[in-house]
Amino acid sequence: MIRLTGRNLTFDEVNRVVFKQENVGLSDQTHARLQANRDTVEALLHEKKTMYGINTGFGKFSDVIIEDKDLDDLQLNLIHSHACGVGRPFSEKISRTMLLLRANALSQGYSGVRPLLVNQLVDFINAGIHPVIPEKGSLGASGDLAPLSHLTLALLGEEEVFYQGKRVTASNALNEAGLEPLQLKAKEGLALINGTQAMTAVGVVSYLEMEKLLHQSEHIAAMTLEGLQGIMDAFDENLHQVRGHVEQSETAERIRHILQDSKLTTKQGEIRVQDAYSLRCIPQVFGACWQTVNYAKEKLETEINAVTDNPLIFSEQEKVISGGNFHGQPIAFAMDFIKLGIAETANISERRIERLVNPQLNDLPPFLSPNPGLESGAMIMQYSAASLVSENKTLAHPASVDSIPSSANQEDHVSMGTIAARHALEMLQNTRRVIAIELICAMQAVEYRGVELMASSTRELYERARNIVPSITKDRVFSTDIEKLADWLKNHEESEVRQIISEDRREVYERS
Structure with missing residues (x-):
């Protein structure tokens, strides 16, 4: 069980809770801190101190004073009125991540909520009750108001949740799990929805997926190098050290180790002097992509x-301070930046696909077809990759440069961070399909070269992937192959990725 304190949640712990269903809990110290903070709110209310969102209206209504008898209704009205999310729901994993991050943030004891409220979030996580949360409708400042309002409705026993593989009413799920609906008190509705947990949750899932995808992309690119008899001199340690970018050197090192015992790669001058950029510049491009990932990781680690x-x-200090910590600009920038890395991972992959299928660029059968002319082979797979890459380019437009005033111009600058995060996740799905296509083509190419000549590491990747998608012996509906392989890349355990790397090379991955 992972104990939440609000101060030291790690990506590994998020991964364990979200993807491996590990339970969470609160320590006695956290309970005491929450109660002390709540006692401060109650004391200040008793003193009739004016506090935004506790005994005032919200946004443009911040100057409207609310009577004591209406304070609980104020919070319930807030949730009902702000639940304006639209579109398809976030995945259960993102919903679960939002629950975890909101519970962790509130656990620090600066939000004035009762321990009971944080316990409700924890109970939802442990019971596997995941609120149905529409993915669109957040401006990314005053926090993720609409998405978090839908999350809060589920805590109250309203609207719908995902539970035990079904979409059911929240009241039924609470009843089956033996939980009671939460009843909001002063400050608590605002505390639940004024935060960045939607954009951060999508960002965390995007980061975790992108980290895995980049490792997979390197491995698939290494197989493509074999299929095209790539020149290994371009990955020489000295070459990359003199430029000085750490991530570039690490990528080159991983490629060298993956292909260490390959008999399909070449040296400069052996077949040709230089390879095309999409092969020769793998470390430079992937290294830069890793830089976007590392930047996003740093900002997300702070935000969780x-x-x-x-x-x-x-x-x-008995102080109540109104400020703007809900503004999502840091995460908006981080997600817009990682989008560049996602886009370029697909861009360079599609160029390698072209080199694998274009008979003018290699000595392989045209379009890797078993019967060129009568059968088209991988011709249209490259079309699909090109389409996905082009779509990524439109999604890569930075959402963070936009802002639309809201709440009668009281909230006159917003981050659009949740849009940036959603686009990053959508681009990841596109990119995974592109590298799945590259893997299909690379496997076909190495079969022509001789599978027995492959590096042991890429050979194992080949054998695993061949269990998912068979060799192209005649034309068939390749859409099924692409989707099956993309699904395998997404859902198989990271441990399987590392198992593909032989023991003497694994330390290179773990070090980086």
């Missing part, structure tokens, strides 16, 4: 342990 609601209650 951040307090992002408003106002915040500092018990020791």
Whole structure:
């Protein structure tokens, strides 16, 4: 069980909770901190101190004072009115991540909520109750108001959730899990929805998927090098050290180790002097992609342990401070940046696909067809890759450069961070299909060269992938192959990726 403190949640722990269904809990110290913070709110209410969103209206209504008898209704009205999300729902994994991140943020004890409320979030996680949350409707400042309102509705026993593989009413799921609906008290509705947990949850899932996808892309690119008899001199350690980008050197090192015992790669001058950029510049391009991933990781690691609601209650000083920690600009920038890395991973992969299928660029059968002319082989797979790459280019437009004023111009600058994160995740799905196509083509190419001559590492990847997609012996519906292989790349365990790498090479991955 992972104990939430709000201060030291790691990506590994998020991965264990979200993807491996590990339970979470709160320590006694966290309970005590939450209760002390709640006691401060109650004391300040008793003193009739004016506090935004606690005994005032919201947004443009911040100057409207609310009577004591209406404080609970104020919070419920907030949730009902702000639940304006539209579109298809986020996946269960993202919904689960949102629950985890919101519970962790509130656990720091600056939001003025009761321990009971955080326990409700924890109970949802442990029971596998995942709110149905429409993915569109957030501006990314005043936090992710619409998505988090839908999350809160489920805590109250309203609307729908995913539970035990079905989409059911929240009330039924609570009843089956033996839980009671939450009833909001002063400040608590605002504390639940004023935060960046939707964009951050999508960002965390995107980061975890992109990290795996980049490792897979390197491995698939290595197989393509074999299929095209690529020149290994371009991956020489000295060459990359003198440029100085760490990620570039690490990529080159991994490629060298993957292909260490290959009999299909060549040296400069042996067949040709230089390869095309899509082969020769794999370390430079992938290294830069890793830089976008590392930047996003740094900002997301900060945000998953951040307090992002408003106002915040500092018990020791008995201060209530209104500010803007809910503004998603750091995550908006991070997700727009990682989108560049995602786009370029697909771009360079599609160029390698072209080199694998174009008879003017290699000595392989045209379009890797078993019967060129009568059968088209991989011709249209390259079309699909090109289409996905082009779509990624439109999605890569930075969402963070846009802003539309809201709440009668009180909230006059917003981040659009959730849009940036959603686009990153969509681009990842496109890119995974592109590298699946590259893998199909690379496997076909190495079969022509001689599978027995492959490196042991790429040979194992070949054998695993061949269990998913058979060799092309005649034309068939390749859409099925692409989707099956993309699904395998997405869902098989990261441990399987590492098992493909022989023991003497695995340390290179773990070091980087």
